[in-house]
Amino acid sequence: MEARDLELLEKYLPQDLELKTLWDxxxxxxxxxxxxxxxxxxxxxxxxxxxxxxKQKLEGKTRLHGILDRYRNAEG
Structure with missing residues (x-):
């Protein structure tokens, strides 16, 4: 994962249950x-x-990146 993705994970994992579940x-x-x-x-x-x-890992990673993209776009 890219450094920016890891920063977003660190920031939003505690408050986003879906993101935390996908990461786990x-x-x-x-x-x-x-x-x-x-x-x-x-x-x-x-x-x-x-x-x-x-296959499961790829599906989860796709969903994970979708959530991270939303946060990235919201932060501008």
């Missing part, structure tokens, strides 16, 4: 991905899970 989910997905991607050999089930987590 983003961190959880990131940790799960790191764990799965660190495996040298994955089962087909793990590969499927990896793809699903990547």
């Amino acid at each position: 989910e983003h961190i959880i997905y990131k940790k799960k991905l790191e764990k799965l991607e660190s495996k040298i050999v994955r089962t087909p089930s793990e590969d499927k899970t990896l793809k699903e987590i990547k």
Whole structure:
């Protein structure tokens, strides 16, 4: 994430429940991905899970950036 996005997160996380939820989910997905991607050999089930987590993380990040864009525009 860019420095400006991190500043906005720091400023608005305490007061925006949706933003906080999306950020928390983003961190959880990131940790799960790191764990799965660190495996040298994955089962087909793990590969499927990896793809699903990547999709969920991307969807959440898109929503997260939408909220940050609103705050960025409101601040001018």
